[in-house]
C-alpha cells in the first residue's frame with residue numbers, strides 16, 4: 001500500500017513522492033495534501049495543549065487574544081511579524097492592536113514558548129517551533145523557511161572553549177533566493 005496516509009505515517013518526505021496522477025476522483029497530490037494537513041493539525045494541537053499547560057504552570061493567565069495569537073503562531077510555518085499576526089486576527093478582536101500583539105508575544109517569549117528572530121530593520125519575526133532548527137531567508141521577498149540539520153552543538157562548545165562564555169544558544173541562517181522568487185525571475 002502506497003497511500004499518502006501510509007507515507008505520512010512512515011515519515012518519508014512527501015516531497016520525494018510528488019505526483020499529480022488522478023486517482024479515485026481526487027489527484028494523489030490532493031490526497032497527499034489532505035492527509036498531510038491532518039497530520040500537521042494533530043501535531044499543532046498536541047503542541048498547543050503542551051503550551052497551555054506550561055502557561056498554566058507558570059501562572060500566566062490565558063485570555064482569548066492570547067489564545068488566538070498562540071494558536072495562530074503554532075499553526076503557521078511562515079514566521080510572521082507582529083503586524084502579520086495583528087492583520088490576521090484584528091477582525092476577531094476589536095481591542096487588538098499591534099502593541100497588544102507584541103506584549104502578548106513577549107509573555108510567550110519569556111515563558112519559552114516562542115522565539116523572536118530579530119533583524120536589523122526592527123522587523124522581528126516570530127516562531128513557535130522551539131525545536132532546534134535552522135532558517136533560510138529570501139533576500140528578495142523576505143520569506144523565512146525552516147530547514148533541518150543536525151544541531152551544531154559542537155560550535156557552542158568550541159565557542160565556550162575559546163571565549164569562556166557559558167553559551168545558551170546559537171542562531172544560523174542561510175540567505176538566497178526562494179523557490180517562488182526563482183520561478184518569477186526565470187520567466
Ligand code: ZN
Pocket residue numbers: 138139140141142143177178179180181
Ligand atoms: Zn522570495
Ligand code: MN
Pocket residue numbers: 079127129133134135145146
Ligand atoms: Mn522556524
